[in-house]
Amino acid sequence: MQPASVSHQASRRTALRLLALLGFTALAGKVQAAAPGWPEQAFQQKTDDDALKLLYGKPMEVSDKVTLDVPEIAENGAVVPVSVSTTLPNVTRITILVPENPSALAASYKLADGAMPSVGCRLKMAKTSNVVAVVESDGRLYSASKEVKVTLGGCGG
């Protein structure tokens, strides 16, 4: 295996910088979006059940077509990388919940028509909890969940 070419490296860096810029834009946008359409109440719910009821109000089923990528143990509970993707068709929304957090609903993405159903973010987790991903596809809800352990650290081996 050969190290990647210089151009690869450059393109990756450019892409990352671009993403960082987009991040700033998104952040600025969020403040404005907080007014219309922002599911204020859902984000205030303590439990995942209550948040889901407010967001969707319909049943969901576990699906192996929803891929949830999280670490087994968080390297830093303050920034836990979570990503969700799916092979399901016509995805309109992807929601991420952390039931053990003070407010269970962590993120909810509305997807435009034709958008690739793959999202990622960093979540703050105070303690060990399941992370639940909910995908809305063709109007129905599909989920996957995995436990992420938050530990004090320290070694033995």
Add this chain to the structure above:
Amino acid sequence: MQPIRRDFMTMIGAAAAAGMLPRLSRTQARTDIYDIGRSGNVRLLHMTDTHGQTTPVHFREPSVNIGMGEAAGRPPHLVGGAFLSHFGIPAGSALAHATTYLDFQEAAHRYGRMGGYAHLASLIARFRTEAGPGNTLLLDGGDTWQGSWTAHSTQGTGMVSLQNLLGVDAMTSHFEMTYGEETFRRNLNGFNGTFLAQNVFLNDEAAFNGAEAFDADSGRVFQPYIIKEAGGRRIAVIGQCFPYQPIAHPRRFVEDWTFGIRETDLQKVVDKVRGTERADAVVLLSHNGMDVDLKLASRVRGIDLILGGHTHDALPQPTVVTNPGGKTLVSNGGSNGKFLGVVDLDVGPGKVNGFSYHLVPVFSNLLPADPAMSARVAALRKPDEAMLDEKLTSAGELLYRRGNVAGTMDQILCDAMMQELDVPIALTPGFRWGPSTLPGDAVTMEMVYAHTAITYPDVYVQEMTGDAIRTVLEDVGDNLFNPDPYVQQGGDMVRLGGLDYACTPGAVMGKRISDLTLADGTALEAGKTYKVAGWASVNLPQGKRPVWDVVATYLRRKGEIKPGRPGRVKLKGVDGNPGYAA
């Protein structure tokens, strides 16, 4: 091959005749235990977790190594008699001494010290010669650069020079990275073999800043695999370093990197070496720990053999694990240089047809010391020889560390911190390295380093509530006893001084620890604040005084050290568990 063998036989014969091995039976003295034969076309030699022990040591294997959930009662969670009967090892034999705690003191006198790079070197040379040129690979599973003053004082560089003398072809890591990225990379530059780790990636910030990576496109920091020609076949060796580096050790040593088991990435690497690289056999050189490797082997397809380390399990035979792609062998190679894993593989085109595995014990009394390696080891030790040989005290009982909840050497560390720092409670990490000292033997400064030499060694004193202390114990207990191996980090329980407790390994997190009792017999109060000493903190800043200095000061005042106090930790619900014999 012939000269080595003759030397070896002559040596045993001479030793027996001279009465140096008085209790070694005639049969054992006359039988060459290193005559393991040879099968197949490829020989893999596997060493792991030597923890910087360059000279032979005693190392007592655990009497408490409890498995929970699926792991209950299966290797590696067997101790003593249960271990011997599972593997069909005769009680009282050399291998029984090497792999169990049974009759440890007596057997240690009978069979002598184990390991040492000079003895390992002659054994490796012999097995290479027997396999014929171009048929052998020597793989080092890591935790090689740390654990002794020799390793520590050279920041790992001394150990690299020994690896190069042995001719290590590939390695992966754990404590190697606790020297920090700069030193780690400098050591790798001096390493003649190939460092492999598929499971380390740049974090986003580091990638954004263009930090150094093997593959900038994916952000993978190190070479994930290598294809080696051996026995006329293509052997893929994939590296899997310790997955929880920034959790188990201070994050600052590896601040640009993110780790994890990374099953999905591993599967892609396996598929690639099986596919475009046309590997005939696929080996994972792993520092996951045995329980993690067993679970991984049940889920990842296409690996023929996992050569494992980290959990220091000396297993005479690998476990065969079935997964959707076929079967994977999972071994674990012990620690402290006590063993060399020898795997003979019959590799055909794209397929392993058969194997034979030997966990070969390295008895320093039965193996010649390789002269070049002896000289190199002596040279490394020479500058600090007088300091290392200082006799601090003598052992009034067997001093050992390994075990799920307690060890006499760790009691000494706690007692030293409590007395020297004048606190009622002390904590010391449940490390699994650190050799044993026989009763009557000197406790030297070198032995203290062998239990403390890390790159964040300073002691601290802080105030903690009873509740916070309990939280620490529950957290570490879950890292050890959680039934899901993927959330175990591979160490033992934190050891306590000045505080007794009970632990129910089978309970859920938050419910395992009970009956916390102070030395005066009163119960630990949840809301009350206590002064607690400790060392090896992953979060607190380093202070001024390394723990080895505290321990040495304490020991110098003792004519003899006898920590005693068995039963400090009461284990509940483990009766009948074959991993429990204390």
